[in-house]
Amino acid sequence: MEESSLNRLPPSPWKNILSLNRNLQITNIDLQVIFKKKVGNGNIFRFWDDTWFGGNCLKTTFARLYSLESNKQCLINERCSMLNGSIHFTWAWRRNLRSGHELHQSETLMGLLQHHCLYPIDDRWDFTLHHSNMYSVSVMRKYIDSTSLFTESSFILD
Numbered sequence: 001m002e003e004s005s006l007n008r009l010p011p012s013p014w015k016n017i018l019s020l021n022r023n024l025q026i027t028n029i030d031l032q033v034i035f036k037k038k039v040g041n042g043n044i045f046r047f048w049d050d051t052w053f054g055g056n057c058l059k060t061t062f063a064r065l066y067s068l069e070s071n072k073q074c075l076i077n078e079r080c081s082m083l084n085g086s087i088h089f090t091w092a093w094r095r096n097l098r099s100g101h102e103l104h105q106s107e108t109l110m111g112l113l114q115h116h117c118l119y120p121i122d123d124r125w126d127f128t129l130h131h132s133n134m135y136s137v138s139v140m141r142k143y144i145d146s147t148s149l150f151t152e153s154s155f156i157l158d
Contacts, residue, residue, distance in 0.1 A: 027148050034143075036126045038133075039116075042076030044123035052076065053116060062105050068093045082118050089113070 021031040037045055037052045045052045048059040048066050059066040066072065070092040081088050089110060097103050126133040129143055 024144070027144075029144060029147050034128055034140075036128055038124050038126045039076060040119045040121035040123045042078075042080060042118050042123065045076050047074050047076045047079045048072055053113065058109070062109050064102050065105050065109060068095065068097070068102070070094050076123075077118065080113060080116070080118060087114060087116065087118070 018031060018035075024031060032051075037050060039045060039052050048069060049057055049072075051057045054061065059072075071078070074092070078092075079090060081090070097106055125135075127135040127139075130136055130139050
């Protein structure tokens with residue numbers, strides 16, 4: 001999670017866990033790999049800022065469109081919704097899109113999202129280290145210990 005996204009979160013145990021990411025990355029543990037966004041109805045994750053589709057946040061991949069967005073903090077469900085089994089887009093551009101690069105980015109974005117479905121469940125975080133996708137302190141502790149021990153022993157061998 002980006003530092004700016006982390007700052008937006010209210011105080012909570014999850015915010016504390018995610019704030020550890022910088023320290024854990026030193027031992028090759030990346031919480032962004034361990035915790036994955038699972039989009040349901042799009043009511044929690046931000047459309048442009050959060051990495052929820054593909055490998056980058058959409059504001060990076062579609063920078064020109066992002067610059068035209070009137071609500072840069074919009075949620076996924078404010079831009080995408082399901083209507084009769086098909087995805088429907090609602091855009092809030094500051095002005096009409098121009099032909100060329102802007103129109104091409106818009107068509108590419110809608111083409112990518114066309115087959116992405118929203119579901120009638122809340123957005124959530126999945127914990128990838130356990131088959132249930134439910135967070136477990138003991139599983140996380142074992143993972144940190146095993147990774148830290150491996151990293152420390154590799155330093156000793158060098």
